[in-house]
Amino acid sequence: MSDVSLTIEAGRVHALIGENGAGKSTLGKIISGVIEPDEGTLTLGARHLVLRSPREALANGIVTIAQETAIVPGLTVAENVYLGSEVATMGFVHRREARRRFRALAGHVGFDLSPDDLAGNLATADKQKVDIMRALSRNASIVVMDEPTAALSSDETAALHKTIRSLARRGSAVVLISHFLSEVLSLSDSITTLRDGRLIRTVDAKSATEESLIEGMLGRSLTAAFPVKAPADVAAPVLLEVEHLSAPGVVDCSLVLRRGEILGISGLVGAGRSELARAIFRDAKVSAGRVRLGDAELAGHSPHRSIQRGLALIPESRKDMGLLMGRSVRENVSLSRLDLVSRLGWIAAIRERRAVSKVLEKTNVKAASMALPAMMLSGGNQQKLLFARSVMCSPSVLIADEPTRGVDVGSKRAIYDLLVEMAHDGMGIIVISSELEEVLGLAHRVLVMRHGRISAELSGEDMNQQAVLAAAFAENVAG
């Protein structure tokens, strides 16, 4: 990042946008004391600040809510919220008082969390709420939010938006780092666009449009957010057939996926979408039902066998379930198909490099070298690594769970193109996403899940936002 100047005003929501690697998170980290700037100064009110740690930032009323949640899994929700600022006398914590304050705060922001649940047992979205509540409990004057809604469902997002607005109304300044342009446009007062570590412009949100923002981020205009859909061939052979599948979080789900088809799965967070994916992938204890992949039946409890039979899964969290962050790009990509580049268990280094570089090229991964640890890559490129791994498996069916979570606009489009191209080459693809536009923009057909069941199947004219939302929220569920 170089030579960026920025003024954040109290009582306003200030958005930072830009592609991954543009420097928005870095800027956020400088404001919150995680990174010290090489040059330049930070002024809060009339005071000149030198922040050496997040703790010093905190002391100055600057609170950060990071992309990755920072909770202690072994403590309860309330204990996490008041971590570091416990209500206590001489070290003894007043539990009842803490719980009371917690309830008041939860009611205020509209979060439905129980103070006594173990934080480690919460879903990602709920963990994030804990983070947010911790920031709120400290009456921060500046709140830096880095992708706060990336893992939230639409109703949770709406609740958070309300919270952000009320924060601003109470006089706090909110720095919002987000990839969701509609969110940025509807929430913020000013929008700063960064590209390649430089400030492009700061504009009033009222005068900005989605197009103008994209143009600022990319330096060019993105013609369409989604690639053109090829018509689905209804007579194409069936690749995947799921019959009456039940597993933890999944109740009696059936679906059919054809060659070249992209099937979207939508629903609220916690509706069982990821659980269904993992049940199909045989990574969960399946209690009933069958999964047929081509001519073979997937049985037992073995992702290993699923991959060998030609089913690949891109899991929802690349950090926790996808990548070996400390290992090289090369090792991460070849992991699932080392058998292709080895003989009697002995890895042929040249063959491995050749095979990996081929799939990296196909998936358009940008890395300085394939010996680089995965953690050194940007979010978009990390996600593409998982695609590269899947491509190397040459599966007949790919399940992509949240394929663009925490990924910038440019990489998003690249991933969409990749999915469409893979479907065009004859793969059957299931896309699970919390972003409704993504599902509608990519899929030929959409399944909506609710409470572990498939509550609707939509295609053609019926496939629109209203219909999906209606099915996702519907009270009476048909099989």
Next chain:
Amino acid sequence: MNNPSADDVDVLEEDGLGRVGLRAGASKLMQSWRMAGIFIPFAILFVILSITSQPFLHTTNLINILDQQAATLCIAAAGTLVLVAGGIDLSVGATYGLATVVAGEIAAHHSPVLAIAAAILTGLVVGLVNGLIVTVFRINALITTLAMSFVIGGVALKVTSGNLIVLSQNSGFYRFANAQFLTIPSAVWMTLVFVVVLGLLLSRTTFGRYMVASGGNAEAARLAGVRVNLIKVVTFTLSGGAAGLGGAIDISRLLSAQAASGGSALSFTVLAGIVVGGTSIAGGQGSVWRTGIGVLFIALIGNGFNLLGIDPLYQQIVLGLILLIAVGLDSWVRLRRR
């Protein structure tokens, strides 16, 4: 595998700012520093001992060190795999003890081959049981192997009824570890082969890659199709087998065995060697070569103290401090990489 510079040939595409390249450089430096970590102090210690102590550089002394460390080296090499795959094995000392008494009891009455095979098999079985408990019942590896070391120690006492087993220098059993080839005893040769094989297994095979993946991020590895449980069971089994082999080597070298030999002291020495060698206690990262150097580094300290006539009391203090420094450096490197 731990040396990116060796296979860092393909440069794909520079990021627009060249910034990723810079960070790559920094990370590579850190990696190679980690690589060199134990070699540098080892070399320094070696040079110091060569200068200060006349008998140190003598071939007899050096071979003697290797011969004494044969069992520890074998066990630590296999222990490295366990650690890399995300486990830990504290039962190796007890397993070693059991293996020596099993070999001793059998060698007293039967053929040496049978005795050696029984010792190794004993180790393999203990390791397999460890692995199954850890994976099938999902009990923490530290607790499992700690508990197992009590069980095994008890079994070993039962086998010997608490007596010392002494073998005569007659049989082929003595030749197992003491046969000379190029003036170097077979114990050292076997250790060399064993360490090289395990080193290659970790750094050059699919199995090694799977161990690294299982220890680095078990969930990710499983979803990528790695049979994490199988990998872990195999590493524990290898570790047990290595303890069996080590036991067989040592009873052949020393011709005496008792249930209490090895024990927790050996387990901790092995672990110290692995950690001093820079293998991460958190899993997913490590090298058998460096474990070898780590074990020998500790042995050199002991040898140096003896040769220089320093009170052995200080030896333990120094060893403890070195261990702390090694672990401290490991976590420092990990913090810097965040």
